[in-house]
Amino acid sequence: MTTTSTQAISEALHWRYATKRFDRTRKIPAATWACLEEALVLAPSSFGMQPWRFVVVTDPAMRERLSAAANGQTQPVECSHFVVFAARKGLDGADIERHLARIAEVRAVPAASLKGFGDVLSGFTEHARRQGTLDGWCARQAYIxxxxxxxxxxxxxxxxxxxxxIDPAKFDEILGLPAKGYGAVCACAAGYRATDDKYAQLPKVRFRAQDVILRA
Ligand SMILES: Cc1cc2nc3c(=O)[nH]c(=O)nc-3n(C[C@H](O)[C@H](O)[C@H](O)COP(=O)(O)O)c2cc1C
Structure with a gap:
């Protein structure tokens, strides 16, 4: 594996900021976007369940409607690529079966060898369902x-x-997510900052490391 440097990571994390105004004329090159989609696909999740869908919205009219459903924030229309993070609602046994089947396929193992894992998944998700925390658990995976x-x-x-x-219910309606069994959780606009985005110049506000990183 090729590793990157501590300096490169530090610079990137200081450079980034929540971009308010994007340069509408600049589009993310296809190869760069493909890498970002790979980052989505490769995101880790609890038990590897991947209870999510990432909706890449390209339709301009739809982006206008999403902007309106995001309190009029302009990022959905000005950015190069707009992704809505949707989480599974009412995850059930079929989701577990699909996950197990995929493991069996990718790792070339007999499905029967995964029965124990399947039982753990069923037990965990059933407990969460009874506690009313299952959808929230799926939503947290989307944030990862x-x-x-x-x-x-x-x-x-x-x-x-x-x-x-964003207004998740409106996002759901615009994107037709409930029919697919998913619900919008959050979104991310991606592209290139407009030269006049004043937020780019603001110093980053963070608590001191010693106040948030505890050592035990
Ligand atoms: C989960 C999450 C939701 C956010 N929602 C919005 C949003 O709707 N609109 C916006 O302009 N910024 C949003 N932000 C950006 C935060 O305000 C920003 O990340 C925070 O103030 C720290 O600033 P920085 O990201 O520029 O370093 C969100 C950030 C996170 C992590």
């Missing part, structure tokens, strides 16, 4: 993908804006 996507974008010199200031 969001974080990985943003970090990858920064390393590639692509600007991004994570967005939770």
């Amino acid at each position: 993908a969001l974080g990985q996507f943003m970090a990858a974008a920064a390393l590639l010199g692509v600007d991004a804006c994570p967005m939770e200031g």
